[in-house]
Amino acid sequence: MTDLPSPTAAAAPLRRRPSQARSKERVERILTVARELIATRGSEALRMAEVADAAGISIGSLYQYFPDKAAIIRTLAERYNLQEQACIQAALDAVRDPAGLRRALAGLVDDYYALFQAEPAMRDIWSGTQADPSLRDIDLAATRLLGDMLAAALIRLQPEADAEELRISAFLTMHMAGATVRLAIALERSEGDALIAALKRMMMRELLPV
Incomplete structure (x- = not known):
């Protein structure tokens, strides 16, 4: 990133x-x-x-x-969100087939996990998300936006599917991905890595066409 x-x-x-x-x-x-x-x-x-x-x-x-x-902390949180959104938008815009979606999702999860490991300030800020209403609002808005990005890629791959169902699945997937990465960072590295691997398998099963 x-x-x-x-x-x-x-x-x-x-x-x-x-x-x-x-x-x-x-x-x-x-x-x-x-x-x-x-x-x-x-x-x-x-x-x-x-x-x-x-x-x-x-x-x-x-x-x-x-x-x-x-205000300083909120600004930093919003900047992290902008970084994340730019990376995800670029990766998902390039998706044209299920294999591309699989690569994009796996790469994005790995990148987000690596970013949290490398950025102690980011970990600290988001550890307090649920306790701070303003950070919670920022997090929710960012998750909705990321869900919309993912939904656009899914609709492009599955034009015959129910668009609203895809949007709901995409929103939930992005929430689950963020929450899982933050949980994984709090654990021993081996257990955290196992959670990330499980997350990617779950995302593929839910989102990729059979």
Whole structure:
């Protein structure tokens, strides 16, 4: 997967939208610092003063862009979603037959699993999804969008099938994939790998035409 999209690409909860290059660079530095601090100490321990100090800006400058640490965390979550959506859209747009769908789904699950392993900040942010209504809403909206992407590929392969049933199956599949990857990360690696393998088998059985 590629680097995270630029902060201006996301529908981020910024208090002030950066328009000049210097402001954009400052927002990028704030998010990079916050991401590193979360990866090291967790989002619960994140403090605005600490972010400002590490970013080399005043606390007042930080508040010009982000009203609180929740806004920083939401912005990071939305950026992760943009990254995920771009990868999934590209992979599913290329699907033209069942074998292509099988390769795309297996590759996407493996990539998502690897991303969670490589990004401790991402793991921390999404571990708190259910406890934070705003993150929960972001997660649900992202899952719906990913489900729509998968449904479009399924409808393309199975034009005679019931489109609404395919949409429901796609939505559930994307929810199950995200939840399983997050569970797998919390387990010992061997057990996590086994869960991911089982997930891929279940997805194939549910979605691929016989």
